Amino acid sequence: MKIYFKALLTLFLSKNSIVHSSIGLGILLLGFHFPIFSQGQLKIDAENQHITVFLNRAQIDARVKTNVQAGTTKLIISNVATTADPNSIQIGGKGDVMIMSVKFKQNYLGNKRRSTLEDSLKLAKSELEVVDVLVKVAENERNMLMANANVKSEKDGATPEDLKEMMDFFRTKLTEIGTRQMQLLRQSKDLQDKINRFQQQLTSQGTNINQPAGEIELTLQAKSATAIELNLSYIANNVGWSPIYDIRAKDVKSNIELAYRANVYQNTGIDWKNVRLSLSTANPAEGGAKPELYAQYLNINEPVETPKRNVRMSKGVMPVEMAMSAAPQAMDEVITVASVVNTVQSTLAVNFDIAIPYNIASGGNPEMVDIQNHSLRSTYKYYTVPKFDKDAFLTAIITDWEKYNLLPGVANVYFEGTFVGTTEIAGGEAKDSLMISLGRDKKIIAKRETVEEFKSRKNVGSNIRESFGARITLRNTKTEAINIVVEDQVPVSQDSRIEIELEEAKGAEFNKETGKLTWNLTLQPLENKEIILKYSVKYPKGKNIQGL
Template sequence: MKRIFLTLLTSLSFVYIYAQSPRSFNSRLESVTVYSIGAELNHKAKISLPAGTSEIILNDMANNIDESSIQVGVPSSVTILSTSFSRDFLRNENKSPAYIKVEDSLQIIKRELNKVQNKRVVEENLLVLLDKNQAIGGVNTGVNVAELIKIADYYKNKQLELRNNIFSLKEAEDVQQKRIARMQQQLQELSLDKTGTTGQIVLQVMATEPSNADFNISYLSPNAAWLAFYDLRAENTSSPLKIVYKANVTQSTGLDWKKVKLSLSTGNPSQNGTAPLLSAWFLQFGEPAYAYQQQKQMYQNRIQSMETRAPMDKKDLEEQPIINALQGQVAGVQVQAPVSVQQNENMLNASFDIEIPYDIASNSKPHSVTLKEFSQPANFKYYSVPKIEADAFLMAEITNYDKLNLLPGEANIIFENSYVGKSFINPNATTDTLNLSMGRDKKITIKREKVAEQTGIKFIGNSKKQTFTYEIRLRNGKKEAVNLLLKDQYPVSTDKDMEVELLAADGAVINKETGVLTWKLSLKAGATETIRISYAIKYPKDKNIVNL
């Protein structure tokens, strides 16, 4: 009876320990939804559960998780009591490929250093032995002169050989030691990179009965993002504009996404979704807030610098001097995905489902994927401000662009099957028309020159009158007619002693407030046209205008 009781007690203790000890399970990444900032990762795991309470460790999770976003789907017989997250720094497979490569090279160099050190020790011992034999031979034995000369030559040559070998081996040791120090420093730097470190989700669960349960785990990780970029293609100015919608996806979650179902969403789950409220604004006297004014000015400067990158809308085309083409390539792995991507829309954002399983390494490098292609009707026209740039810029004007769900991003421009440069798409314009820059067209020649005989200074009493005349010559070298929006300007006075008179504008639309002159021209194939502008400034002769 006593033996039965002890056996039962032992069994119960084993069951208790088995139930209380945390058990580890690997998970499989099934799908990922990437947002503009962050990503939702969805895993599956097969878990064997005993009846009662258990602690479960789920491996192969992202290295950075928003714990409040963790959701676990389990059968009805299982209850989740608690969830927590931790990083797993101990698993050897978490070492990055770069770390492993340097670590292996370090071991090889250390072995080579050991061989060099062994050779040096042997040479130094031989030198000690040689010195001892030299002393014994010289003190305890008598030798004649001829033998003494032979012995002296032998010792001299042998010592010289050994000392030179020792010197060379010490030099080799110094080189290896420096290499080892550099590699150890590199390993230390690589060890700070935790992109190869995965995470763990620890669950406290309670099961009503033993079972093999399927767990579905989802969570948000901030270490992923995607940016939109585009290819703008046009065969000629009479064909529709093809817009190829692409994405650069980056991630450093610590997990290599292998054969996962990928979706890209225009939403941002990390953004605060609470609507703002206004409270009463009470004024009070005080000292001027100099720091606030500085910050306000910095903010305004930043906004202005951002606005210069955006494409022009209709108002911009009337007032802005020129489009600045953006330079530089987008680095990264270029991967072509199916173009017929399913696009889903709801009231807040749009998402794109990639049809094929996708691979994206956890290395923070951009991976390119094509999302969708549009063939959009466009009105093509040319735009030029020869005072600043003696080139004509092709503009594509499109309407009803809201349905395209475009995001701000760079665009590669391919016109007439040739790459012509970069532009920037800003769909956040407030107008119903979006103007896209298609780059420069060198077949339209534009030259602006000062007409010397009609430019000069005249003195009238206490005043001087300065006259400027410019001639703009245009030539359409294309095989078809083009519409060209041409702009120039004359100065605007800011002082009552300064009088500005526009003498000639050749039929331009004049904006007297800004001094901008606009011509809407239609140039036939091979045609040339000349436009003249002339203006005069009268001001006191004892003054100078610094920016004239």
Template sequence: MKKTILLVFLVSAIGFAQKPIFGTAKINAATVYSNSTEISQNVAIMLPKGNSEIVIKNVSSYLNESSMQIGAPANVTVLSVQFTTDYIAEYDIDESNPAIKKVRDSIVWIQKEIQKIGIQKVSNTKTIELLDKNQQVSGVNSGLNMVDLMKMVDYYGLKRTEISNTIIALDEKEKKLSKQLTSLNDKLQINTKNEDKTSNGKLILQVMNEVAGNTDFELSYLSYGATWQPFYELRATSITDPMQLMYKAKVTQNTGIDWKKVKLTLSSGNPNQNNQAPSVNPWFLQTQNTLFSPAPIPEANEDKLEAVVVESYGAARSKKALASSVSNYTSINENQLNITFDIAIPYDILSNGKSHSVALKELKIPASFRYYAVPKTEKEAFLLADIVDYSKYNLLTGEANIIFEGMYVGKTQINTSQTTDTLSLSMGRDKKISINREKVADKSGTKFLSSKKEQTFTYDITVRNNKKESVALLLKDQYPLSTDKEIEIELIESDKAKVNTETGILSWELNLKPNETKKIRISYKLKYPKDKVFVNL
């Protein structure tokens, strides 16, 4: 089958006088991108030899004409193509539609029956006129005796009554048939409206065919109105059991045509983005008279989070479980530009703008679990799962539902755009680890020293493990820093913390046994001129 790429032929140069040939395209496959979709369709049409006009229905209403490709056999030449959502002609209705054909046949039959009734009514009316005329003639020049005349009168009365009753019955039958005809015409209008609604988009093709016969056409084009987003389901029964990740997708389409039993492919690429490589031009410095503001001091990088962790590797699944996994029906292909998910299971996705959940892959990923807490900000412990070399799992940035110990605990965000080789996933808050941070009043206070002011801050951090198993917790706090030489800051007590003097961050790696409580104290002192006021102390 040869393929013709058509770049927006809007007007045909050849006129076709014959009635167009209608066909309804069937969608076979759809490749969904982040903001569009590539649709593949086919349609079989019986073509005569010579030139023909073809109207292909059930095409997306939001077709990108510049992306249109049409495949046809070698004996068929596609002369031009036009896309429209408002095709109007006297033969716009597809008479091959079974519902429309049935109504049309009924209308023709009733119209013939009404014609027959009309003929019968005229015949009976003429008969009455003839009887009336003969009765008048017989009464004037009959020369009949009384007995014969009475017989004739009786015959006339009976016959005229019979014919009149027949006319009345025909009138009633005609009324009923006329009522049925009106109903059928109304039904035909409804059917034609529904027929028109099934396909907002149409392709009008002018073709030249060398051999008459059934012809297969293949259509491929980009359409707007479809999108997909990755999302995940993270499951962990405990910090010692394997973590399971279900890779899913939310697919939404509003292309104007319903997708029935369609093979789906999801791609991370974007066919609509600008693919022109940037150029580099000379960079000429310019000056201005206004004073430059000093550049902001860059934030110091926080220490890499380190903790005593429990390694958790998943056991192999049973053959029975693997056989029923959705992973067996999805293949992942990665190239230099994007990642694609080919799904073997056909899907029905209606053009209604509603999200459809599509299962892609079920992964069992080796992870290291650790607890993390910053009580200065949040007085709760967070369970983190670290995934090393996460790029090999083809993860994309998206939202994830967290299910820990059989309970839904909330949502987290998987961010794959980071530059580190370890992906840290927040698995939610663990309320079985109690944390409290409070100011020690008798160890805190303010002193005035001539022109300076001295403030001391002391805090106690209490951590308790209410779980039945031991946990490793990375605890962090901080003390303030200053870039002003007049402001002196001294860390008085850190309780054996790992201190980063560049960032002011204090770190403790705690190992808590079941029901064990630990207390940590930090204290720092500030000395500064009395006239200075802090807004974030």
């Protein structure tokens, strides 16, 4: 009879304990009993089918197909992540069997990755030892030949013909030995390079290469020989992905093209080969429990005198940890590899199902996976802060960007086909627009200079009034008109005795709390503009004003 069973497995259950699934329990209630036969052992690799990668951790879904004999069988499932969370393991499947017990264990002798590298390293070292012996043999042959040459030359009565024959012989033999030595030395160098590479590979894998192999041990009981098909699911640690973006602007009249990508990394101890991937914006590591607020008590710490010591008593504030929920991600028109990504949005997260299978090595470099492409409607504006920098900076302003719910990440910025730098995208901010800097434009010249004639110092009763002024000049050397924002500032008082008065800043927006001045200007081709800024500071006599 066919059985479907599903059990939440726990670590280190004893061999004779029974994992009761609802169906298994039903079988026992019906009075069906499995006879006890001799116990056999079977080992098989789990075949990873689908992996859902969260921002931190991953859910691995695998499959196992095999045949078991009648009686009790100990099934060892290998190719399991060594970082698996034992409490998350679930098994379902079909077969005329009962699960008697389950264990998750780590096999310190079963790391195939390390074994393969170490075997290759040992083989290369053995080959090098043989080559080194052959080099010494050739050197001994050469030394013996030269010793015989000395003996031959010391003989009396050697004829010219004898000398010629001797020279030809030694020339031939020395050439043969020398050629063989050069070939052996080349082999020795190549083998030493190979050994170094194997050692570097072992070192580069770090602790990952030293990880034990993960295994799940099932004790199964069958009435008769039968085929079984198991579906295995569990959560693995040391896995995750992070967003990275490419932002491209063709010119100041085109939309911003945003490529949404993911850097997927994994250090599970097993390689993912030809698996289907899903990327989720959920983060199981953050936890899903709502934070609780506790009473916040206030008290005044007052010393209480006693004959021996002073005692201070106070009430504390209980800390509260806030859990962040992952921002959902919407999908716009896609035009590259992202076209094979299916976006599934749930209440709490978004999943990106990648149709193309991927290979991702454990402990290797992160794999870049395309997710989405967006064409973002943008407006372009120049900004300059001549107080600190004479250049103007081109920026792209994206409105309604919050509907894309982008996750925080680094963006590579390209303008007119040239890489101009990186910027940060901070998802979840309560702003109605996103500003992206596209770099400097040397064709817009900004200059700020202090005007000495605007400076003055006067006594006003018990106070001193100092006046300051600056001239900002702008020039557009481009052949088209531009919109530019000019920013400057005046000091902000943090003392009621210090008064600041803005005397001249025609056309500027003024934020009194921050002292920031903003001019929104349009510069026609080859146009010059001048901005005058004047302000005064009044403060008590004899006081040294910090920051003035």
